[in-house]
Amino acid sequence: MRRAALLAAVSLSLAACHDQAAGGGGGTRAPIRAVGSSTVYPFTAIAAEQFLANTPGARPPVIESTGTGAGMRLFCAGIGATHPDIEDASRRMRRVEYDACAHNGAGRLLEIQIGIDGVAFAESRRGARMALTPADLYRALAATPGGRPNAARTWRDVNPALPATPIRVYGPPATSGTRDALAELILARGCEQVDPAAAALHARDPGAFAVRCQRIREDGAYIDAGENDNLIVQKLATDPDAIGVFGFSYLEENAGTVVGLPIAGVAPSHATIANGSYPGARPLYIYVKQAHLGAVPGLRRFLAQYAKLWGDGGALARRGLVPSLPAVQARSAAIVHDETLLDPRELR
The missing domain is CATH 3.40.190.10 (Periplasmic binding protein-like II)
Structure with a gap:
């Protein structure tokens, strides 16, 4: 704390x-x-x-x-x-x-x-400059995408168009509202894009939907960085293959070190967050x-x-x-x- x-x-x-x-x-x-x-x-x-x-x-x-x-x-x-x-x-x-x-x-x-604000996804300025979708992030970070344990190890495993670099995402802990927003705004949307039955499951059994669509994997691909967004920025500065998750204001504050990744073709910015076109706006x-x-x-x-x-x-x-x-x-x-x-x- x-x-x-x-x-x-x-x-x-x-x-x-x-x-x-x-x-x-x-x-x-x-x-x-x-x-x-x-x-x-x-x-x-x-x-x-x-x-x-x-x-x-x-x-x-x-x-x-x-x-x-x-x-x-x-x-x-x-x-x-x-x-x-x-x-x-x-x-x-x-x-x-x-x-x-x-x-x-x-x-x-x-x-x-x-x-x-927006839930921003960022990487080092020396990174691969990936363009991701909610479906990519769901397949990469959900504990049980499609109801099965997540076996994806690289970004290419979730999308052939992405690089074959290990999935390594530094993000906030389970007590964080930003992590809640990641699950609710991004992973849930990606789940519904990937699984045609997900929307009906959400309406019928919200608890089962949360387990299937919003629970984040715990096998090392997602790394709990605690309630310290500056620590995530520091990790990205030394690891060009990693991605970080934090609030947009920290992305702006550290624009010389990290760069925001577009989600569904929309980059995080004042304009896209204000008009709601950025998927992670909240x-x-x-x-x-x-x-x-x-x-x-x-x-x-x-x-x-x-x-x-x-x-x-x-x-x-x-x-x-x-x-x-x-x-x-x-x-x-x-x-x-x-x-x-x-x-x-x-x-x-």
């Missing part, structure tokens, strides 16, 4: 916290605390830096890169000083996660879309506990600062975030201003 105490060492004592947010929390805490996605991490870190620069006397927020799934478990464990205020998420919250939040008294949440979110808004010093101001940064030409766009459409930006800003609660009926 990467842990950042922005601009200064962080003390974990709380100066003040209302009983509503401290009740049952077992202690007090002053800094704003966010957990979750490694993809959203740099954007929330920028918001924290801007918050500190514009809020005299504020304590440095604590921003932790735990992965979306692991962050949801921490976030939904309860309200109070020992629990995070914000969850960074590179996918939408699932209904089962919301139900866990609600069970623990944390069901009153703000869901705020901060922008758009929205990014933060979730905030309403109970903490009036209890954690500066939390409302932090969110207001965040909302000033996600537009076209803003600080987050300069870091690689693809801005949402203007109507989505306006809706997110209204959620921050009005403290509009998430309707759990919208979740799956």
Whole structure:
């Protein structure tokens, strides 16, 4: 887990916290605390830096890169000083996660879309410059493509037009929202392209579909690189035959070292992610506990600062975030201003 105490060492004592947010929390805490996605991490870190620069006397927020799934478990464990205020998420919250939040008294949440990102596939600038499809990636990475154990060892094994180099893909762990997006946006689509019965299986038995179409192989072809996208970039820099999977913002940040691969003929870019033509495009979110808004010093101001940064030409766009459409930006800003609660009926 990467842990950042922005601009200064962080003390974990709380100066003040209302009983509503401290009740049952077992202690007090002053800094704003966010957990979750490694993809959203740099954007929330920028918001924290801007918050500190514009809020005299504020304590440095604590921003932790735990992965979306692991962050949801921490976030939904309860309200109070020992629990995070914000969850960074590179996918939408699932209904089962919301139900866990609600069970623990944390069901009153703000869901705020901060922008758009893409699941990027990249290789070294010395690599083969492969052009892949969802079907190629499904055949290469699924544990049981077609219901059988994956025997593919090289890219040529999955597509005769690809080079005979070993399948070696560095990517995020099972706790990562980016890995969830890889499975849901790419592998599932590839499975349905390869297997005519997959769509019917999805409708009839989602669990069986997930096993057949979205479970990633564990025999060494896919290498869990942890919640550290910079480590994946470092691996690619020294291994021209490898492919890495991470958020588009990291591809942009490291454009001098790695190059993005087109998927289904569409390269990852601001334009293709914004218009949805890139197959790996996905929205990014933060979730905030309403109970903490009036209890954690500066939390409302932090969110207001965040909302000033996600537009076209803003600080987050300069870091690689693809801005949402203007109507989505306006809706997110209204959620921050009005403290509009998430309707759990919208979740799956």
